[in-house]
Amino acid sequence: xxxxxxxxxxxxxxxTREIPELIDSIDNGDFSFAERVGHQLKGNxxxxxxxxxAYIGLEMERAAQRKELDKLKALIHKLQxxxxxxxxxxxxxHLKNE
Numbered sequence: 001x002x003x004x005x006x007x008x009x010x011x012x013x014x015x016t017r018e019i020p021e022l023i024d025s026i027d028n029g030d031f032s033f034a035e036r037v038g039h040q041l042k043g044n045x046x047x048x049x050x051x052x053x054a055y056i057g058l059e060m061e062r063a064a065q066r067k068e069l070d071k072l073k074a075l076i077h078k079l080q081x082x083x084x085x086x087x088x089x090x091x092x093x094h095l096k097n098e
Contacts, residue, residue, distance in 0.1 A: 012087045026072050035064035
């Protein structure tokens, strides 16, 4: 089953809105939110056909479990860049198909 592009874009928007909360939580020493988001990314991104984000989710979950602050910050930055890249690609494709 293919997920409609509109739902994929909404998914990316929701994940993008979580970035500031991820940063705040780890800066305050709370790694549970990053672990939960990483776990969700790992599973959801496969459904939404975004393997690079699934991999980031796996790494984020592991880094949060180990409380690796610097690695988490780098992964959050990588997540933001990947979300932006995929969104740009999907929006470009969506506009071409209208």
